[in-house]
Amino acid sequence: MFEVSQVKVYVSDGKEVVKGVSLSFSKPGIYVIMGPNGAGKSSLVNAIMGHQGYVVEGRIVLNGEDITKLPTHEKARKGITLAVQMPIEIEGVRVAEILTRIIKRFRGITKSEEASRLARELLSIVGLPEDFLYRYFMVGMSGGERKRLELVRVIAQKPKVALLDEPDSGVDVESMPLIARAIKKLRDEGAIVILISHQPRLFEYLEPDEVYVMYDGRIVLKGGLEVIKLIEEKGYTWIAQKSGGGKQP
Ligand SMILES: Nc1ncnc2c1ncn2[C@@H]1O[C@H](COP(=O)(O)OP(=O)(O)OP(=O)(O)O)[C@@H](O)[C@H]1O
Ligand SMILES: [Mg+2]
Known part of the structure; x- marks a missing residue:
């Protein structure tokens, strides 16, 4: 059970960008958040994750525990993770090292060979070749490759709650089924997947x-x-007019 209740988010200049959002998820599944640019989607998930620069009001509750004020690393340990829009490069650390460490830590796997085998398997889910294991993390990778590797990193963590901020943006048409496959894997392994997307495809x-x-x-x-x-047919403006900027349904 994961719940955000009356969450408001303020950014650095004090501006309120999330204005009282309540959402409740009782079982694993794929829960999509859509909305126009600037609606507050990224701010909401960054604030849930506890990233710097976002002040949160309201309550975030995971399996009965109020985790609103926990620091990001504590939230990660409790099973929450966020696939970011633009993953950062880590020079000097190879993909294999990062993935096997995450797999050992979060999946209770102790044997290195077993962790490596799983890392290779996860790369294949998103269609990345095995030699990516030997590259430095995100370094020199294309936008679409980064998005796919970021999803692998998230799956490796076997999260209870996976916040995915546009995992499909910048991904080519033929890779779209691979992104979908990775998201389904997360759900099938028991995650509540909160998926921000602009792409009906x-x-x-x-x-x-x-x-x-x-x-x-x-x-x-x-x-x-x-x-x-x-949304694909009519866009967003009509909803705003209908709801009058409105109350949460
Ligand atoms: N640190 C900040 N300082 C000032 N304004 C900010 C800051 N972070 C976000 N905002 C503003 O908050 C609003 C919501 O931004 P956010 O990134 O959450 O939108 P979004 O729904 O994710 O949009 P997109 O679909 O373009 O990714 C925007 O108007 C944005 O400019
Ligand atoms: Mg965004």
């Missing part, structure tokens, strides 16, 4: 359990796959 390969639309810092619409189709 991803949902040709992925059935969301619920879809939320965020607009001007608020959740203004909730539904299923039909919401994604509606």
